[in-house]
Structures are given as structure tokens and as C-alpha cells.
Amino acid sequence: xxxxxxxxxxxxxxxxxxxxxxxTGDVALDKSFTDDLDIDSLSMMTIVVNAEDKxxxxxxxxxxxxxxxxxxxxxxxxxxxx
Amino acid sequence: MSTTEPIVVTGLGMTxxxxxxxxxxxxxxxxxxxxxxxxxxxxxxxxxxxxACPAAVDxxxxxxxxxxxxxxRSGQFALIAAREAWTHAGAxxxxxxxxxxxxxxxxxxxxxxxxxxxxxxxxxxxxxxxxTVPMLMPNGPAASxxxxxxxxAGVHTPVSACASGAEAIGYAADMIxxxxxxxxxxxxTEAAIHPLPIAGFAAMQxxxxxxxxxxxxSRPYDKGRDGFVLGEGAGIVVLETxxxxxxxxxxxxAEIAGVGITxxxxxxxxxxPVGAGAARAMRLALDNAGASPRDxxxxxxxxxSTPIGDIAEAAAIxxxxxxxxxxxxxxxxxSMTGHLLGAAGAVESIATILAxxxxxxxxxxxxxxxxxxxxxxIAVGTGRVLPAExxxxxxxxSFGFGGHNIAVAIRTIA
Numbered sequence: 001x002x003x004x005x006x007x008x009x010x011x012x013x014x015x016x017x018x019x020x021x022x023x024t025g026d027v028a029l030d031k032s033f034t035d036d037l038d039i040d041s042l043s044m045m046t047i048v049v050n051a052e053d054k055x056x057x058x059x060x061x062x063x064x065x066x067x068x069x070x071x072x073x074x075x076x077x078x079x080x081x082x
Numbered sequence: 083m084s085t086t087e088p089i090v091v092t093g094l095g096m097t098x099x100x101x102x103x104x105x106x107x108x109x110x111x112x113x114x115x116x117x118x119x120x121x122x123x124x125x126x127x128x129x130x131x132x133x134a135c136p137a138a139v140d141x142x143x144x145x146x147x148x149x150x151x152x153x154x155r156s157g158q159f160a161l162i163a164a165r166e167a168w169t170h171a172g173a174x175x176x177x178x179x180x181x182x183x184x185x186x187x188x189x190x191x192x193x194x195x196x197x198x199x200x201x202x203x204x205x206x207x208x209x210x211x212x213x214t215v216p217m218l219m220p221n222g223p224a225a226s227x228x229x230x231x232x233x234x235a236g237v238h239t240p241v242s243a244c245a246s247g248a249e250a251i252g253y254a255a256d257m258i259x260x261x262x263x264x265x266x267x268x269x270x271t272e273a274a275i276h277p278l279p280i281a282g283f284a285a286m287q288x289x290x291x292x293x294x295x296x297x298x299x300s301r302p303y304d305k306g307r308d309g310f311v312l313g314e315g316a317g318i319v320v321l322e323t324x325x326x327x328x329x330x331x332x333x334x335x336a337e338i339a340g341v342g343i344t345x346x347x348x349x350x351x352x353x354x355p356v357g358a359g360a361a362r363a364m365r366l367a368l369d370n371a372g373a374s375p376r377d378x379x380x381x382x383x384x385x386x387s388t389p390i391g392d393i394a395e396a397a398a399i400x401x402x403x404x405x406x407x408x409x410x411x412x413x414x415x416x417s418m419t420g421h422l423l424g425a426a427g428a429v430e431s432i433a434t435i436l437a438x439x440x441x442x443x444x445x446x447x448x449x450x451x452x453x454x455x456x457x458x459x460i461a462v463g464t465g466r467v468l469p470a471e472x473x474x475x476x477x478x479x480s481f482g483f484g485g486h487n488i489a490v491a492i493r494t495i496a
Contacts (some may be wrong), residue, residue, distance in 0.1 A: 018147055018148070018151070019151060020148050020149060021146055021147065021148035021149075039121060041212075042212040042213055042216075045211075045212040046151075046211050046212055046213060049208065049209060052208075069238075
């Protein structure tokens with residue numbers, strides 16, 4: 001069964017928290033990775049690789065720049081078949 | 083503007099096989115406690131050497147997850163020790179352009195490098211994390227300390243194997259001496275307890291194989307010594323000029339009175355058998371300090387517990403100090419901490435500073451049968467008390483593969 005938006009958000013928030021220390025509650029769908037969460041490109045790539053592992057999806061490097069907000073990432077992961 | 087003022091130590095920090103901070107480590111040194119143990123990790127069972135001196139406090143107990151994930155273990159140790167030293171120094175107010183950092187490492191982020199290679203082989207390039215390079219580069223620990231403190235006068239990483247930590251203190255003193263910085267945070271770090279470095283050192287027959295008795299394995303100057311025991315951790319000091327320290331009301335622990343740096347040009351890994359380069363380093367440090375052999379009260383020797391190295395250093399000490407050698411109290415704190423490689427010179431400089439400050443020399447443990455070729459007065463048992471009055475001077479020796487010799491002369495400040 002495909003994961004729900006809430007499940008993906010919760011999983012992604014855990015990954016972000018482990019990498020950056022940002023509380024999971026702050027990782028909301030409308031938050032920008034760079035502007036709101038202050039996540040740099042190295043951390044972003046680490047989060048992407050960990051998300052691929054966790055959700056069993058592929059997130060191509062070209063796609064990462066389009067993932068501006070947490071919601072973008074959650075939607076992409078959901079579309080990619082998690 | 084260059085200065086001829088005394089350069090002093092106002093902050094100390096360390097995390098070692100004996101304790102997660104200076105106070106715990108120092109108490110264990112005075113108590114003659116060994117930090118060595120049998121390695122419980124599965125990989126150790128296949129190695130000829132199955133003992134080491136791991137850090138007493140794992141960084142996981144101290145640092146939050148995000149900091150740990152961004153730093154090699156050597157960088158974690160450096161950050162922990164630097165924070166302690168900086169706080170201990172009273173967090174000096176200094177313009178960032180006048181604050182420097184010199185944190186050495188002997189080997190760099192070797193565990194990061196090797197585990198990333200394991201990941202590459204097992205899971206492919208995609209799984210090699212983007213922090214891999216910043217974590218494995220030898221200047222990573224120095225850079226992270228520099229970032230933490232906002233140091234912009236220069237951030238440096240001398241690499242001279244087991245002399246690295248002492249070279250860092252020398253480099254830091256030069257930074258202040260030449261006018262490049264007012265305050266410098268300096269020391270060394272190492273985290274190389276991993277099967278590959280152990281296999282490599284074991285192949286050189288540099289390590290003790292006393293696997294059954296880890297606490298008795300590091301035994302400098304003893305006839306039964308058979309190599310060093312690998313340790314890990316970091317030592318960091320805060321240096322500034324005496325007037326800078328006094329102006330801000332800081333506690334001054336000791337003066338870095340002189341540093342002697344030489345090279346053997348003899349062999350890539352073996353010491354010069356008569357210790358000529360080591361002797362020159364000690365002479366330079368004393369000259370630099372304006373001191374004579376008669377002024378030396380104490381030496382924290384490099385003495386790693388290898389058959390050849392301990393003898394060469396003993397010969398060098400007698401060559402430099404002559405008859406005054408008999409009045410010098412020696413110790414090798416490696417008998418307790420093991421050999422911290424690139425951190426050794428820094429941790430042992432701190433031990434030397436504390437020995438002068440408290441006027442008490444920690445013992446050399448496991449010295450039961452003194453080597454016939456060693457004519458030195460070595461503190462054993464409960465250690466030794468130094469004269470309660472007057473200025474005291476001590477040397478800390480550090481030598482490294484590659485023929486690097488560093489002697490740091492440390493003096494009490496009235």
C-alpha cells in the first residue's frame with residue numbers, strides 16, 4: 001500500500017531532524033528547505049539519499065533543484081511510488 | 083606587529099582514554115590508571131593486535147546527532163576539547179580577524195574514508211554522502227573549530243605524524259610571535275582505532291601484542307616493552323600573550339617558553355639511533371626559552387614503549403642535559419593514555435602544563451624492570467612532587483615517523 005502524505009512527511013521530518021537537528025515539528029509542507037529551514041546543498045543531498053533509502057524511490061539529481069519546499073519533496077516521493 | 087612578550091596558556095581542554103575532560107584525565111594520570119582494554123569489536127578478533135586505548139567518553143554521549151554526522155570522529159574529539167579549552171579560558175573577547183586556530187592530526191579522517199569506501203563497494207557511488215570529503219580531510223577538525231569560534235586570522239593543520247600536536251602548539255606560538263593573531267586555539271586530535279591503521283602499525287611491529295594484559299602493554303623504558311598501544315582523543319590549549327591575558331584578567335597556567343623543531347633526514351620510520359635530531363630539538367627549545375639544562379625540572383618524554391625509540395630518546399636527553407639529567411624527573415604518560423599519534427604532543431603538553439601548575443609529575447606505570455640502557459630518573463608509583471617554590475621549566479618531547487622532532491619548553495609563570 002502506498003504511503004500517505006502524512007507518513008512521508010513524518011519520515012522526511014525524521015531524516016531532516018537527524019541530519020540538521022531541526023525539530024520534526026518544524027518540518028511542515030509549506031517550509032522552504034533553504035529559506036525557512038536553512039538547509040545547505042550538502043545537507044540537502046544527504047537528505048535526498050537517505051529519503052531514497054527510506055522510501056525506496058529514485059530522486060534524480062536534476063530533480064533536486066525543483067524540490068523547493070518540504071511539500072514539493074513529499075509530493076515527488078508520493079508520485080515516485082512510495 | 084611581532085612581539086617578544088611571553089606567550090602563555092590560559093585554557094586547557096582534552097578528551098582522552100582516561101577521561102572526557104581535563105579534570106578527569108588529570109586525576110586518572112595522577113592515579114596511575116591505564117586506559118587500555120581489549121577491543122570487543124568483531125573485527126579485532128582477526129588482528130594480531132587486539133588492544134587499544136579508546137576514548138573514555140564516546141563523542142555520542144556529548145555531541146548531538148547533527149554535529150556527529152558532519153564530523154569525522156577526529157573532528158568530534160577536537161570540537162569537544164576546543165569547547166572545553168575555550169570555556170576554561172573564559173571565552174576571550176577577541177576580534178575574529180585576530181583569532182587563529184591550529185589543530186593537527188596525524189592521519190586525518192581515516193575512519194570516514196574507509197567506511198565511505200565500504201559504502202561505495204557495497205552500495206555504489208550514489209550512497210557516498212556529500213559530507214565525505216569535508217569529513218575525511220585532515221584539516222577538517224581545525225576548520226570545524228575555526229567555524230565554531232569564528233576564527234579568521236588563519237586556520238592551520240600541521241601534519242607530522244606523532245609530532246603533529248606539538249607542532250601545532252609551536253605554529254600557534256609563531257602566529258602570535260609574528261603578530262598574525264592575538265589568541266590562538268591549538269592542539270591535536272586523532273581517531274584511528276580501526277582495523278586498517280592497526281594492521282598497518284602491526285605490520286611495522288610498532289604495536290604491543292600483549293593482548294592478554296592490555297593494562298600492562300604500554301610500558302615505556304621497561305625491559306619487557308614490545309611496542310605502543312594505540313590511543314585516541316584530542317588535546318587543545320588557548321594561547322595568548324601575557325599582557326593580553328592579564329588585561330582581561332585571565333588565569334595563566336604556564337608559559338610556552340620555547341619550541342624546538344628539527345628533522346632527522348635519517349629514515350622514514352626509524353629514529354636516528356643516537357637521537358641527534360631529537361637532541362637538537364631539545365637544545366633549540368631551551369635556547370628559545372633562554373634556559374640552560376640546569377633549569378629543567380621535568381620532562382614528559384615521547385617514550386612510546388617501543389624497543390628502539392625509548393633508548394634513542396634517553397640517549398638524546400642525556401646528550402643535551404649532561405650531568406643535569408640526574409636532577410630531572412621524567413615520565414611517560416603514554417604508559418596510561420597509550421599513543422594518541424597526532425594528538426599525543428598536545429595531550430602531553432597539557433599533562434606537562436598541569437605537572438608544573440600542580441607541581442606534581444604523574445607516574446610512568448608498568449615500569450617494573452628498567453632497561454639497562456636507560457639512565458634516567460623516571461617517576462613511578464604515585465608519581466613525584468616537584469619543588470613547591472620558584473620558577474620551574476619542563477620539556478615535552480614529541481617525535482614522528484618521517485623524522486620529525488619537536489620539543490616544547492614550558493615554564494611556570496610567577
